[in-house]
Amino acid sequence: QVQLVETGGGLVQPGGSLRLSCEASGFSFSTYAMSWARQAPGKGLEWVAGIYADGRDTFYTASVKGRFIVSRDNAKNIMYLQMNNLKPEDSAMYYCTTEAGGGRRGQGTQVTVSS
Numbered sequence: 001q002v003q004l005v006e007t008g009g010g011l012v013q014p015g016g017s018l019r020l021s022c023e024a025s026g027f028s029f030s031t032y033a034m035s036w037a038r039q040a041p042g043k044g045l046e047w048v049a050g051i052y053a054d055g056r057d058t059f060y061t062a063s064v065k066g067r068f069i070v071s072r073d074n075a076k077n078i079m080y081l082q083m084n085n086l087k088p089e090d091s092a093m094y095y096c097t098t099e100a101g102g103g104r105r106g107q108g109t110q111v112t113v114s115s
Contacts, residue, residue, distance in 0.1 A: 002026045002101035009094060009109030012086055020081040020109060022096030030054075030074035032100050036081045038092035038111075048094070049081060064090070086113045 008020040022034070035050040049070040050059045058070050069082040079096055093108040 002098065002104040004096050004098065004104060004106035006094060006096055006106045006109040009111045011112045011114065013115050014087060014113055016086050016113070017082070017084045018086065018111060020083065020094055020096075020111075022079040022081075022106060024077045024079070024096075024098065027098070027100035029077040032098050034072060034079045035097045036070060036079075036094060037097055037105070038090075038094045039108075040089075040092040043092075045095075046092075051079065083111070086111075088113045 003025045005023045006020060008018060010018060012018055031053050033050060033052050036048045037045050038048050039045045046061065048061055048064055049068055051070045051072055055072050060068060067083065067085045072079040083090065091111060091113045093110050095105040095108045097105040
């Protein structure tokens with residue numbers, strides 16, 4: 001079955017960086033676009049970034065454009081989110097998502113940006 005496992009979250013100071021990873025299994029990873037989404041306490045799920053199956057095109061929500069970079073390694077079935085110049089408002093649970101299996105997301109990894 002489709003499985004997505006996010007890692008790499010943690011506590012970081014404002015202006016710092018983190019790299020999230022999403023390990024995928026149970027589906028043909030290289031044929032699906034993938035996305036990152038986040039959810040802050042008391043707020044709805046927000047789409048953050050997406051990447052086409054072949055990795056050639058990437059997309060970002062306005063608030064992270066220029067700071068976050070989404071990438072993927074189809075040989076390893078892993079998607080990444082490099083997050084730079086982090087701000088307190090980036091604090092949230094981060095999920096990777098796929099349309100495979102009718103739509104799935106992982107268990108999430110917590111990112112907290114605080115001094």
